[in-house]
Amino acid sequence: MSVVTRFAPSPTGYLHVGGARTALYSWLYAKSQGGKFVLRIEDTDLERSTDAAKQAIIDGMTWLGLEHDQGPFYQTQRFDRYNHFIDVLLDNGLAYKCFMTVEELDAIREEQEKNGEKPRYPGTWRDRTDHPSDQPYVIRFKNPKDGYVVFTDHVRGEIRIANxxxxDLIIRRTDGAPTYNFCVVIDDWEMGITHVVRGEDHINNTPRQINILKALGAPIPEYAHVSMILGDDGKKLSKRHGAVSVMQYRDDGYLPQAVLNYLVRLGWSHGDQEVFSVDEMIALFSLDNISKSASAFNTEKLIWLNQHYIKTLPSEDVAEHARWHFDQQGIDISGGPELSKVIEVQAERVATLKELADISCYFYQDFETFDANAAKKHLRPVIKENLVAVGNKLADLSEWTAKNIQQAINQTAEELGVGMGKVGMPLRVAVTGAGNSPSLDVTLVLIEQSKVVERINKAIEFVENRENS
Incomplete structure (x- = not known):
């Protein structure tokens, strides 16, 4: 059997963390088995589904690298298929028209609740044939009255539900629209889905869907219902815990590799291993190793993973994602050093790509002012001679290399008879505008020689103005 899995979100909002984890598990299982992964957009809720939400889901999946083999399919484009099979059930006596009004149904449920009974449709129209010709009706599925629905869930083991x-589930509304539970059944059947990975909130839908599949003579997929994700306070993950949209993590400067690695560990494990490449996830993943317990989100661990990937991924790979953040901050990197080179010298200093862009502006654009604290401490009149001397040596270099730059700084300190800090720190503030940067040789070599000299002269002018004020 060729494995086919699916991710089937409803486009009523962004792709949230829980949905992304479900998509990841489904994608990983398909890849681990050499199967196919289907993306299906379940947009039958016409009032709440939006084109923006559909695009947000696709954007989130693309950013994470969870590429689909088939789709995206849209349920609103398949109503003719659903209605065809509803008619098949009607013709075979496996579904029926129900003319009960909302008011009648509400009254029955109110009475059931008063008597301590589970609210349910009592089957009033199940076997009736006295159909009125001028009243609206829904179509209900004739659920078996006896026996059990039994299935083995990959996460929860055997689940047994009495019929x-x-x-009797509504499968077509009075307006002619098929309902969610029926659409899912037809889609899973016609798309050849062999394994359904979804949230535990769908467990109650599964026996209903299995009964419809049996009525149609369709194969029953295997199921894996994963537990919810909790916030670090033990409550259901929501906006109050911070970012819950996948694309918000991109906006905040996280790498997709870090988010994937973090998500896979929210309910799945392989020994004590914490860091997994995508290839390792595919090789090791199993539906049977998913935990039944709810997982708690831990932002600190995600930050640690993000730092790990910024430092260990090839700088070219990090640059692919970092470029977006420079664009967002209006930093034109086209005329400066290769972004991958900047990442190599900054990677140890940041936790997010947003921070990376924040502290790397000086590689690509001039700054209007020096950091006030750094200038107050290091751009004092007493160091003017040091700046002039090092500026002259740097201007005279015939080859702009890290080795030559460091040699020029060292020689300046020796000739002036001062410590390295008396030359290096004023130079750092002059060229970067701040008191923190990677070592000066690797920093300055990434900036044009003429630009470095220009900034040193600007700092000397600043010192002179300060001296005369």
Whole structure:
């Protein structure tokens, strides 16, 4: 059997963390088995589904690298298929028209609740043939009255539900629109889905869907219902815990590799290993190793993973994602050093790509002012001679290399008879505008020689103005 899995979100908002983890597990299982991964957009909720949300889901999947083999399919484009199979069930006596009004149904449920019974449709129209010709109706599925629905869930083991607990599900509304639970069944069947990975909130839908599949003579997929994700306070993950949209993590400066690695560990494990490449995830992943327990989100661990990947991924790979953040901050990197080179010298100093862009502006554009604290401490009149001397040596270099730059700084300190800090720190503030940067040789070599000299002269002018004020 060729494995086919699917991710089937409803486009009523962004791609959230829980959905992304479900998509990841589904994608990993398909890849681990040499199968196919289907993306299906379940947009039958016409009032709440939006084009923006559909695009947000696709954007989130693309950013994470969870590419689909088939799709995206849209349920709103498949209503003719759903209605065809509803008609098949009607013709075979496996579904029926129900003319009960909302008011009648509400009254019955109110009475059931008063008597301490589970609210359910009592099957009033199940076997009736006295159909009125001028009243609206829904189509209900004839659920079996006895026996059990039994299936083995990859996460939760055997699940057994008595059919008497299930009422006759509406599969077509009065307006002619097929309902969610029925659409899912037809899609899973026609798309050849062999394994359904989804949230635990769908467990109650599964026996209903299995019964419809059986009525149609369709194969039953295997199921894996994953637990919810909690915030670090133990409550259901929500906006109050910070970013819950996948694309918000991109905006905040996280690498997709870090987010994937973090998500895979929210409910799945392989020994004590914490860091997994995508290839390792595919090789090691198993539905049977998913935990039943809810997982708690831990932002500190995600930050640690992000730092790990910024430092260890090839700088060219990090640059692919970092470029977006420079664009967002209006930093034109086209005329400066290769971004991968900047990442190589800055990687140890940042936790996010947003921070990387924040502290790397000086490689690509001039700054208007010096950091006030750094200038107050290091751009004092007493160091003017040091700046002039080092500026002259740097201007005279015939080859702009890190080795030559460091040699020029060392020689300046020796000739002036001062410590390295008396030359290096004023130079650092002059060229970067701040008191922190990577070592001066690797920093300055990434900036044009003429630009470095120009900035040193600007700092000397600043010192002179300070001296005369």
């Amino acid at each position: 008497e607990e299930l009422d």
